Amino acid sequence: MSQTTVSVPAARYIPQGRLGIWILIAGELIIFGGLIACYLLYRLRFPEWGAQAAHTSTLLGAINTLVLLTSSYTIVRAHSASLEREKTKIIKWMIATISLGFVFLAIKTIEYSNEISHGFTLTSPSLVKAGDSVGANFWSFYYFMTGLHATHVIVGMIIMTAAIFQVKKEKNFHRVELAGLYWHMVDIIWIFLFPLLYIAK
Amino acid sequence: MNNYRESHEGVIQPEPETDYHGHPNYTKVFFALIGLLAFSLVLGFFTSPMIAVSLIFFVAIIKAGFVVGNFMHLKFEPILIWIVIGVVIFILATFFLCLLPDVTFVERILAK
Numbered sequence: 001m002s003q004t005t006v007s008v009p010a011a012r013y014i015p016q017g018r019l020g021i022w023i024l025i026a027g028e029l030i031i032f033g034g035l036i037a038c039y040l041l042y043r044l045r046f047p048e049w050g051a052q053a054a055h056t057s058t059l060l061g062a063i064n065t066l067v068l069l070t071s072s073y074t075i076v077r078a079h080s081a082s083l084e085r086e087k088t089k090i091i092k093w094m095i096a097t098i099s100l101g102f103v104f105l106a107i108k109t110i111e112y113s114n115e116i117s118h119g120f121t122l123t124s125p126s127l128v129k130a131g132d133s134v135g136a137n138f139w140s141f142y143y144f145m146t147g148l149h150a151t152h153v154i155v156g157m158i159i160m161t162a163a164i165f166q167v168k169k170e171k172n173f174h175r176v177e178l179a180g181l182y183w184h185m186v187d188i189i190w191i192f193l194f195p196l197l198y199i200a201k
Numbered sequence: 202m203n204n205y206r207e208s209h210e211g212v213i214q215p216e217p218e219t220d221y222h223g224h225p226n227y228t229k230v231f232f233a234l235i236g237l238l239a240f241s242l243v244l245g246f247f248t249s250p251m252i253a254v255s256l257i258f259f260v261a262i263i264k265a266g267f268v269v270g271n272f273m274h275l276k277f278e279p280i281l282i283w284i285v286i287g288v289v290i291f292i293l294a295t296f297f298l299c300l301l302p303d304v305t306f307v308e309r310i311l312a313k
Contacts, residue, residue: 014279022282026289033293040297041304043254058245065238073231076272080224184273188265195257199245 017174021181028152032145032189039141039196052138054201055120057111061198064107065190071100072187075160075180082167082176090167090176094160097183101157108150115139142197149189156183230271237264 043049078093119126122143124136156179163179166172237260244256270276275286 014281019281022278022285026285029286029289030292033289034296037293037297037300040254040258041300044251044301045304058242062238062242066235069231069234069238072234072268072272073227076227080227181273184268188268191264191268192258192261195241195245195261196254199241199257200254201245 015174017178018181021178025181025185028185028189032148032192035141035145035148036192036196039145042137042141043196043200046134046137048134049138050201052120052135052142053197055115055118056142056198057114058198060107060111061194064104065194067100067104067107068187068190071097071104072184074100075183079177079180082173085170085173087167087170090173091164094164094167094176094179098157098160101153101160104153105150108146145193146197149186149193152186152189156186225271227271230267234264234267237267 074093074096078090078097081089081093115121120139120142122140124139127133127136127139159179159182163172163175166175241257241260241264244253244260269286275282
């Protein structure tokens with residue numbers, strides 16, 4: 001079959017891996033989008049959630065946002081390097097991205113330990129005992145959304161590590177872009193979580 | 202110009218590494234995102250939580266647009282990818298708007 005005689009819609013020319021990742025991203029956005037929509041509805045219904053949000057650390061949240069935005073920049077640089085097949089550069093930028101992932105998780109751990117030490121947990125029994133079950137719901141949303149997001153960060157780091165091994169063998173350079181697309185999705189989710197959980201008080 | 206190959210299923214595919222994307226100035230986009238982050242923090246000082254949440258969410262949408270459009274190269278992707286993402290946004294918007302009256306206004310009226 002001659003390639004010049006084939007007439008197919010432009011969409012068919014999307015590489016399968018890239019299309020697959022976009023469909024995965026769409027699925028993930030439904031999960032997180034649904035959670036964020038529910039959070040927004042509750043936040044509008046119960047303005048007293050603002051009092052609970054006041055206990056989250058805006059500074060640590062802002063640092064984590066900066067960390068993830070920077071990691072999005074480093075992974076897109078790795079993608080640029082992958083187009084030139086510059087192995088050393090790709091690995092350097094991807095290791096920088098993974099390191100930023102570790103920084104994000106470390107900061108999140110500090111935040112969690114602070115909040116748990118003040119009695120704010122997934123179920124917050126102290127708030128429930130005090131009759132503030134609405135306030136306890138805020139923390140359920142907080143831990144579920146940030147915990148699920150942190151799980152995605154860990155998965156992203158594993159995917160990037162696997163991609164680095166492939167690049168080392170000079171194979172599948174396009175997987176750097178696919179890993180990058182997943183990582184950007186993780187960043188976008190945080191872009192929405194940060195203002196809702198840390199700024200609006 | 203794309204380099205095409207025929208996969209074992211007979212489907213014509215571009216080489217996986219084929220780059221049909223444009224490449225924006227990533228550094229400029231990064232600094233724009235940092236600027237928007239700072240702006241979000243300033244908006245947090247609004248006294249009305251309703252206004253603050255709305256404005257901050259609007260800035261978050263702009264930030265996400267920068268990342269999706271430039272870092273994820275959505276603006277260079279074919280219509281199929283736009284449709285995939287568009288359907289998700291439509292479903293989420295419908296879900297939110299359908300529940301909004303129940304969760305906010307109706308319950309408040311019943312409470313009175």
